[in-house]
Each structure stands twice: as C-alpha cells, then as structure tokens.
Amino acid sequence: MCGIVGLYLKNPALESKLGELFEPMLIAMTDRGPDSAGFAIYGDEVPNGWVKLTLRHPDSRYNWEQLADDIRRSMSVELSWMQNANVAVFKVAAEEAQVRAYLAEMAPEVLILSVGRSIEILKEVGLPEQIAEKFTLSGMKGSHIIGHTRMATESAVTMEGSHPFSTGQDLCLVHNGSLSNHNRLRENLKREGIKFETENDSEVAAGYLTWRLRQGDSLKAALEHALEDLDGFFTFTIGTRNGFAVMRDPIACKPAVLAETDDYVAMASEYQALTTLPGIENAKVWEPEPATFYVWERS
Known part of the structure; x- marks a missing residue:
C-alpha cells in the first residue's frame, strides 16, 4: 500500500x-x-543547450562546490548550482551525455536522480x-x-x-x-x-x-x-x-x-x-x- x-x-x-x-x-x-x-x-x-541534473551523494558533507569547479574546468562550460539538504541541483551548459560521462568517470559515487530542463526529484x-x-x-x-x-x-x-x-x-x-x-x-x-x-x-x-x-x-x-x-x-x-x-x-x-x-x-x-x-x-x-x-x- x-x-x-x-x-x-x-x-x-x-x-x-x-x-x-x-x-x-x-x-x-x-x-x-x-x-x-x-x-x-x-x-x-534551463535554456536550450543547458541540462539540469538532480544529484545525490551518500555523504551529507560531500563537497559539491569542488565538483562544480572540476566540471567547469575540465569541460570548459558554464555551470550554476544549488544545494538542498544532501541533494544538489546542477545547471550545466552542455549535453546530457557529456555530463553523464564525466560523472561516471570522475564521481561514480554521485547518483543522478533526474535529468532534463525542468525536473527536480527529491526523495528520502x-x-x-x-x-x-x-x-x-x-x-x-x-x-x-x-x-x-x-x-x-x-x-x-x-x-x-x-x-x-x-x-x-x-x-x-x-x-x-x-x-x-x-x-x-x-x-x-x-x-x-x-x-x-x-x-x-x-x-x-x-x-x-x-x-x-x-x-x-x-x-x-x-x-x-x-x-x-x-x-x-x-x-x-x-x-x-x-x-x-x-x-x-x-x-x-x-x-x-x-x-x-x-x-x-x-x-x-x-x-x-x-x-x-x-x-x-x-x-x-x-x-x-x-x-x-x-x-x-x-x-
């Protein structure tokens, strides 16, 4: 039920x-x-050409700012982000596949809860x-x-x-x-x-x-x-x-x-x-x- x-x-x-x-x-x-x-x-x-991701890490002290800086530098893209409890919403001027590939290689412990232009998923x-x-x-x-x-x-x-x-x-x-x-x-x-x-x-x-x-x-x-x-x-x-x-x-x-x-x-x-x-x-x-x-x- x-x-x-x-x-x-x-x-x-x-x-x-x-x-x-x-x-x-x-x-x-x-x-x-x-x-x-x-x-x-x-x-x-987010505008055309951007993607919005809801991300979660099991460690509530995870350094989202560092991850954001790493993505900006490594992918040479614009990025803004906000944190809500132990979840972060990243807005990135890139294709979904590019961001997914970066996270899979460099931050595999980060779980992607949602991807799109509008959606945010929050659950616990x-x-x-x-x-x-x-x-x-x-x-x-x-x-x-x-x-x-x-x-x-x-x-x-x-x-x-x-x-x-x-x-x-x-x-x-x-x-x-x-x-x-x-x-x-x-x-x-x-x-x-x-x-x-x-x-x-x-x-x-x-x-x-x-x-x-x-x-x-x-x-x-x-x-x-x-x-x-x-x-x-x-x-x-x-x-x-x-x-x-x-x-x-x-x-x-x-x-x-x-x-x-x-x-x-x-x-x-x-x-x-x-x-x-x-x-x-x-x-x-x-x-x-x-x-x-x-x-x-x-x-």
Whole structure:
C-alpha cells in the first residue's frame, strides 16, 4: 500500500505557491506510506543547450562546490548550482551525455536522480512530514508536482527504492501496485538502451514510457501501448516537462481520485489529501475509470 498525490497548475498565478499547496497533500498520505517519500517538481527551466541534473551523494558533507569547479574546468562550460539538504541541483551548459560521462568517470559515487530542463526529484527514507521539512517543500515554486509515500512490501526500505523514478529527460513516474512482467520487460528495455538503477518494478514502468517516447510516441500513444504491454495492477501518475497524466489498470483495484477546477488538476489516492486545496468544494471530483488515461499538457 502506497500513497500518490499530484498537482498540476492551470493558473500560472499559483506557481509561487505550488509547494505550499502540495505539502499537506503529501503529508496526508503518511498512513499509506510511512517508510519513505519523494516528489518531482517542474519549474525553474534551463535554456536550450543547458541540462539540469538532480544529484545525490551518500555523504551529507560531500563537497559539491569542488565538483562544480572540476566540471567547469575540465569541460570548459558554464555551470550554476544549488544545494538542498544532501541533494544538489546542477545547471550545466552542455549535453546530457557529456555530463553523464564525466560523472561516471570522475564521481561514480554521485547518483543522478533526474535529468532534463525542468525536473527536480527529491526523495528520502522517513516520514513524509520529515521529507517535506528536510527539502523545504513549502517554499518551492513551479508549474506541477507529483509525489509518493511508500510502504515497502516487496523490497528493502532505501532511498534508491523510493519514488519517483526517472529514466529519461523530464519524465518521472510514481506507482501504487505491482507489475507481474517487469523482469522480462527490464531485460528487453536494457537491450534498447534504457538503464536502471534498482530492481523496483516501478522503475521498469518509467523505463517503458521513456522508450516509447524515444520511439516518437506522444505521451498519449505511449500510455495506450502501456495498457497493452504492462501486466499487473497499478495506478500511475506521470510527469513530463509539459504535462501530467494519470492511468489505472483494467481492474483498477488501487484507489485514485481526481479533482479539477479552473486553477488546477489534482490527484490523490484518497480524497482527504485534496481537502486543503483552495476551491476544492466547487471542484469537479471523480474516480478515474479503469484502463483509461487522463492527460493534461501545455501546448
């Protein structure tokens, strides 16, 4: 049993309050997932030709300034960075492959949590309230955000095994449920060049969507294929640079509720996580249908 929450802002005037609106939603899912929590937030986009990476090191005293200086000097690139607890967000005027290659050779102990132009992923072991406080979630700004609280039932409680999972630029996924064919899919996707950091089945689902998007599928087409190719039971919430999507399997045994107003679209595993949102009493509220996906995207 895990908890999912998501908030997609249709009204740009609310972007400065995204973290403030979202924090109580995440904390409301504590009973569904007290082991670990995390979220992916979209905002603070870098320009064309730059890449944004969320990096984590197991040593909270790690010298990020030194790493930044080494990358600037060795790659002859512009770079800015900021630290949030034991995570750092690097913005680099380079291609993703160049930065990945440098980190793999010179700082292999640094884990890349996300890569893109907009996304930042922050996650840790602990209660959702502790994670929110650790990363100062309430003060964050952006256009949309998805989060997850985990109750580990099939694997160890680790930061690496917590959600969200990201396997491609600006794409992430959170999952409540279990996939039955993830081992076979993982091997097939590895042959297609998708790389995995964990044995978690949810990371395979993220990898599958990344692969479909790389084939040229739209997000909607990728989700249509996912309904055919992913076996098991699941509720997914997916984030991309431009969008936000929710999808349930044909049985739909995992709970989900959607709410929409002129200002936002919100998703949660339980309605009580939505009750702090402004205007929720006048929102259109419904349970997403089985084997159906719902997508909101900016043009």
